[in-house]
Amino acid sequence: DTGVSQNPRHKITKRGQNVTFRCDPISEHNRLYWYRQTLGQGPEFLTYFQNEAQLEKSRLLSDRFSAERPKGSFSTLEIQRTEQGDSAMYLCASSRTLYEQYFGPGTRLTVT
Amino acid sequence: DQQVKQNSPSLSVQEGRISILNCDYTNSMFDYFLWYKKYPAEGPTFLISISSIKDKNEDGRFTVFLNKSAKHLSLHIVPSQPGDSAVYFCAASVPGAGKSTFGDGTTLTVKP
Numbered sequence A: 001d002t003g004v005s006q007n008p009r010h011k012i013t014k015r016g017q018n019v020t021f022r023c024d025p026i027s028e029h030n031r032l033y034w035y036r037q038t039l040g041q042g043p044e045f046l047t048y049f050q051n052e053a054q055l056e057k058s059r060l061l062s063d064r065f066s067a068e069r070p071k072g073s074f075s076t077l078e079i080q081r082t083e084q085g086d087s088a089m090y091l092c093a094s095s096r097t098l099y100e101q102y103f104g105p106g107t108r109l110t111v112t
Numbered sequence B: 001d002q003q004v005k006q007n008s009p010s011l012s013v014q015e016g017r018i019s020i021l022n023c024d025y026t027n028s029m030f031d032y033f034l035w036y037k038k039y040p041a042e043g044p045t046f047l048i049s050i051s052s053i054k055d056k057n058e059d060g061r062f063t064v065f066l067n068k069s070a071k072h073l074s075l076h077i078v079p080s081q082p083g084d085s086a087v088y089f090c091a092a093s094v095p096g097a098g099k100s101t102f103g104d105g106t107t108l109t110v111k112p
Helices: none
Strands: A005-007 A010-013 A019-024 A033-038 A044-050 A053-057 A065-068 A075-079 A087-097 A107-111 B008-014 B017-025 B032-038 B045-051 B056-059 B064-069 B072-077 B084-092 B108-109
Touching: A005 A087, A010 A019, A019 A087, A019 A107, A033 A075, A044 A065, A044 A075, A075 A087, A075 B072, B008 B017, B017 B032, B017 B084, B017 B108, B032 B064, B045 B064, B045 B072, B072 B084
Parallel strands: A010 A107, B008 B108
Antiparallel strands: A005 A019, A019 A075, A033 A044, A033 A087, A044 A053, A065 A075, A087 A107, B017 B072, B032 B045, B032 B084, B056 B064, B064 B072, B084 B108
């Protein structure tokens, strides 16, 4: 059990650029989640995969955001045309059971 | 409309004493509740959970109490240790939904 890994750990980008983050879940976990966290707040749900199927998307996930999980393994989260309001910590989590989630260390995005 | 609220942003206790962290929720559909602990520069770590069919769950020094009629849960840490100093998040899920709704966290400081 090597834990959930996320890359990159930090990303600084200019407004209007596209960014992509990667999450590698714990190998036997078929559920994968993306959350966004801003300073002083708890994680906010973005989207959820069971295997390769994206089962739920939050209203927070505008059409500039897209997530994929090809072959039910790693996942990517892409943000197009980044805005300063996208600056946040993006957390990935995976789980084998329905509720307890194992989080990665997050990717901190700064949009300048 | 914040469905999970942690009204105390911070709590400071002396080593060896009891720490009590509180959480209130508004959505009566929530049926599973979790506590996560977060250290700086790390993702949240699952700590303890409770199903709505129970009113208490204990795991070592950690006990979670659920009062469904008051829509309130609490996490008790006895005895508190300096290593418990972290941000604690309360989270809740509706039946069958993998995603969790998080509170904004309480920063616990345990003083030696």
